[in-house]
Amino acid sequence: MVDLSVKIGDITLQNPVQPASGAFSWEYNDVIDLNRLGALVAKTICREPRLGNPTPRMAETEAGIIQSIGLPGKGIDYFIAHIVPEYAKFTPPLVVSVSSETIEDFAALAEELSVPDVDVIEANISCPTRNSTGGNFAMHEDYTRDCIKAIRAKTKKPLWVKLSPNAGDIVSIAKAAEAAGADALVIANTFLSLKIRTDNFRPALGNKFGGLVSPALKPIVLRMVYQVAKQVKIPIIGIGGVTKAEDVVEYMLAGASAVGIGYAGFRNPTALISIIDDLAAWCDERGITKVTELIGAVRDQDMETDTLAAASVGV
Amino acid sequence: MTLDPNHNYSNAALRIGDVDRYPRRRVGEFIGIVASNAGVNDEYRHIVVKVHEQALKAYAGQMFHLLCPSPDGAEVWMRRPMSVYRVDKAAGAVEFLYKIEGRGTRGMGKLQPGDEFNIAGPLGAGFKLEPAWKNIVVLGRGVGLATLAPLSQLAAEQGVGVTAILSARHQGVVMSKALFEELGARTVTVLDSDGTSAVENVERVIEELIAARKADAFFTCGSNRLLKLTQRLGKKHNIPGQVAMEQIMVCGFGACYVCMRTFEVDGKRVLRRVCREGPVFNMQEAVGW
Numbered sequence: 001m002v003d004l005s006v007k008i009g010d011i012t013l014q015n016p017v018q019p020a021s022g023a024f025s026w027e028y029n030d031v032i033d034l035n036r037l038g039a040l041v042a043k044t045i046c047r048e049p050r051l052g053n054p055t056p057r058m059a060e061t062e063a064g065i066i067q068s069i070g071l072p073g074k075g076i077d078y079f080i081a082h083i084v085p086e087y088a089k090f091t092p093p094l095v096v097s098v099s100s101e102t103i104e105d106f107a108a109l110a111e112e113l114s115v116p117d118v119d120v121i122e123a124n125i126s127c128p129t130r131n132s133t134g135g136n137f138a139m140h141e142d143y144t145r146d147c148i149k150a151i152r153a154k155t156k157k158p159l160w161v162k163l164s165p166n167a168g169d170i171v172s173i174a175k176a177a178e179a180a181g182a183d184a185l186v187i188a189n190t191f192l193s194l195k196i197r198t199d200n201f202r203p204a205l206g207n208k209f210g211g212l213v214s215p216a217l218k219p220i221v222l223r224m225v226y227q228v229a230k231q232v233k234i235p236i237i238g239i240g241g242v243t244k245a246e247d248v249v250e251y252m253l254a255g256a257s258a259v260g261i262g263y264a265g266f267r268n269p270t271a272l273i274s275i276i277d278d279l280a281a282w283c284d285e286r287g288i289t290k291v292t293e294l295i296g297a298v299r300d301q302d303m304e305t306d307t308l309a310a311a312s313v314g315v
Numbered sequence: 316m317t318l319d320p321n322h323n324y325s326n327a328a329l330r331i332g333d334v335d336r337y338p339r340r341r342v343g344e345f346i347g348i349v350a351s352n353a354g355v356n357d358e359y360r361h362i363v364v365k366v367h368e369q370a371l372k373a374y375a376g377q378m379f380h381l382l383c384p385s386p387d388g389a390e391v392w393m394r395r396p397m398s399v400y401r402v403d404k405a406a407g408a409v410e411f412l413y414k415i416e417g418r419g420t421r422g423m424g425k426l427q428p429g430d431e432f433n434i435a436g437p438l439g440a441g442f443k444l445e446p447a448w449k450n451i452v453v454l455g456r457g458v459g460l461a462t463l464a465p466l467s468q469l470a471a472e473q474g475v476g477v478t479a480i481l482s483a484r485h486q487g488v489v490m491s492k493a494l495f496e497e498l499g500a501r502t503v504t505v506l507d508s509d510g511t512s513a514v515e516n517v518e519r520v521i522e523e524l525i526a527a528r529k530a531d532a533f534f535t536c537g538s539n540r541l542l543k544l545t546q547r548l549g550k551k552h553n554i555p556g557q558v559a560m561e562q563i564m565v566c567g568f569g570a571c572y573v574c575m576r577t578f579e580v581d582g583k584r585v586l587r588r589v590c591r592e593g594p595v596f597n598m599q600e601a602v603g604w
Contacts, residue, residue: 025570027591030341031435032327043570051586056563057573060392067565072572072586214392215318243318266393266566267318267382269435270327270344277326 002283003290004276006038006257008235009158009183011093011120013038016248016258016291017276020239021097021122021162022069023213023262026086031269034090036276038258042079042087044097044124047109049075053129054206059195064214064263066193068129068207071099076112084117093119095160099127103137103150111154121157123148123182126164126189128211138164138173138189145176152181160237162186165221174228184235186260187225191217213263215241222254229255229296243271245278252294318390325433329367331407342568343369344435349426350408358414358488359458360424361400364432365408373399373409375465376441376559376595380567381411382433386421394435395419396564396574398462398536398594401494409434412461412490438567439594442466442557444473448531451475452524453500454517454545456482459537460490462559462594466534467498478529480505480520482512482538514544521545525552532556539603546598556598562589577602 004015018039019028025043026034034040052072059066073079087094096118100106110121125147126138137143138161148161161177163170165188174185190211195204203209218241225238238256242248243264251259264271283291328344329335335343347366355361373379380394401410415424426432444451451470455463460481470477477500483489485508495502503520505512524530525548533545533556542558549556564574569591576593578585578600587593 023566023571025568027569029339030568031344033337033339043572052572052575055573055575057575058393058563058565058571062389065392065565067571067573069572072575263392266571268325268328268344268433269342269566269568270325273327274325 002280002288004280004283006292006295008160008237008257011158013093013258015276015279016252017272017279018095018237018258018260019265019272020260020262021095021124023265026090028265028269029090032273035092036273037092039093039095039120040087040090041095041122041260042083042097043073044071044099044127045073045076045079045113046071046099047076047105049073049078056204056206059204059210061195061212063216064212066195066205066210066212067190068205068210070129070207071127076109080113080115084115088117095120095122097122097124097162099124099130101130103147106147107150107154110151110159114155114157118157120160121151121155122160122162122186123151124162124189126162128164128166128190128192129207129209136164138162139167141169141172141176144173145180148177148180148182158183160184160186162189164189165217165224165240166192170224171227171231174232178232178234182234184237185228185232186237186239187228188221188240215243215263217241218247218250222250225251225256226254226298242275243267245275245282248275248279249282249294252291253296253298255296255298257295328433329369331365331367333367335367335369340369342436342438343367344433345370347409347432347434349428349430349432351428352424352426355412356487359412359490360415361410361412362423362426363403363408363410364434365406366434368407370409370434370436371402371404371407373402373437374441375469376439376462377437378439378594379409379411379434379436380438380564381419381423382435383419383422384425386418386425391419391422393565394567396438396561396567396590396594398559399437400461400464401468402465412458412464414458435567439590440592442469442534442559442595444469444475445532448475450478450529451532451534452478452480452521452530453534454480454482454541455536456538456541457488458490459535459559462536463534464491464494467495467500470500471498476529477501478503478524480517482517482541484508514540517541518544518548521548525554530554533598535559535598542598542601542603546601549598557595558598558601559595560589560593560601564590566590
């Protein structure tokens with residue numbers, strides 16, 4: 001029997017597989033047993049009720065889908081009164097994702113969301129279709145530090161910070177978040193993208209820009225997780241392109257303690273369950289008794305490379 | 316790049332005969348087997364998919380989310396929502412009637428008997444027949460008639476009389492006529508080719524049905540024009556109705572909020588999810604498209 005449990009700060013997850021915020025709701029209970037997931041991650045909530053962006057909200061591209069939803073929701077009061085109790089019916093920890101356009105409101109929201117049934121606050125400072133001074137604080141080191149510091153001062157709940165892959169230097173931003181009091185880092189949100197239709201010359205999405213969601217993101221985000229893991233001490237949740245158990249293994253080898261999954265659950269509604277089962281089988285076949293053995297276990301110090309091959313082509 | 320549709324990430328999907336280990340299930344991810352997939356006329360195709368018994372719970376107006384194979388070697392990233400055409404409980408199969416429009420349906424057209432086909436569902440809220448309705452009018456156009464066809468089965472089971480107004484460009488592409496008639500519905504075909512599909516003529520046909528007390532409720536799909544017409548006549552004569560709508564869809568479970576449509580409720584505009592609150596909605600609240 002493989003021990004799949006992992007710790008993210010003080011929170012223990014029964015396995016390292018959780019849904020990504022925005023790609024999940026308790027309504028998936030219709031098709032999978034939510035009690036088997038590592039954590040439950042609610043859609044990002046804002047203070048005000050929001051309708052979201054104009055349709056179409058999704059378009060297919062050659063290498064994945066782009067989507068721009070616009071954080072629709074019924075606002076924080078409805079969320080605490082009606083949505084949190086829906087999640088409380090299940091056993092895994094509840095991660096509540098939150099977003100705001102100002103630092104003061106962000107902190108106030110985090111405080112108001114610090115109710116008993118909420119286990120973790122995930123600060124979504126990286127919604128790709130918001131600008132860097134109006135919610136997408138993760139584009140900039142200073143904004144990230146100021147925002148996370150303010151949230152930290154208002155909540156004792158574990159605080160996870162979701163970073164942007166669209167920032168130039170994600171390592172500096174990750175370090176800023178850690179210094180400001182983050183308990184874990186979620187790497188990363190979606191990649192800002194655009195599709196233009198050649199039949200009518202118009203952007204394919206109602207909001208023009210969208211975030212790219214695709215297995216194609218995995219090598220890029222994996223690189224970010226690897227780089228950040230070398231520079232911070234807090235745990236990392238890797239999100240980007242996970243479609244199978246080996247992808248979870250890869251993220252953990254790079255230094256992640258857990259993964260979030262979006263696209264795979266859209267494609268195969270039962271994918272998260274398959275991935276958890278397959279991860280246990282993968283470990284079992286290799287005599288790995290604790291999945292935590294994989295965290296940061298990448299063999300980057302004893303690589304076998306042929307230096308002569310490089311020399312022969314003149315590098 | 317392409318992903319294998321039935322490897323790795325769908326080990327938890329149900330194949331025919333599998334024991335279902337999730338008793339709270341309302342929806343399944345099923346790996347069915349194609350029994351047949353053939354053209355029915357110049358434009359439409361009919362596919363029969365043998366599936367796990369849990370998929371046979373689908374009723375009229377509900378959808379399955381289809382993981383279509385690639386038609387061209389490149390990935391088809393998202394499932395395609397499609398309403399169920401027929402549920403054949405005896406044969407253990409669900410059936411779909413479709414028109415090849417884009418890459419998803421093009422890939423679907425290539426499926427051969429014996430191929431695996433991954434479908435998730437049944438999704439959404441379908442058609443509902445109120446006990447007070449003794450005679451209903453079903454109006455559809457094009458592939459929208461595939462969505463309305465199982466209503467005839469539902470109505471026949473509940474002893475409700477059906478008049479189906481089938482609208483099409485020409486006689487060669489009239490859909491579902493045989494299926495409606497087989498189940499006792501009276502059909503009226505209206506065509507663009509002879510002008511009978513014009514709004515004035517369809518309106519006259521409906522007014523006659525109303526006068527003959529054969530229109531306790533309207534059901535429509537596939538035509539904005541027919542929706543507007545039945546909304547108007549419904550208001551005029553105080554006759555309720557339901558409309559099946561579609562929208563680009565991602566998750567199918569109400570999580571992603573991609574498949575939104577606008578509705579007007581008590582004078583206010585609201586957004587609803589086609590996958591969850593729909594795909595069948597109160598006709599009078601639909602804003603159309």
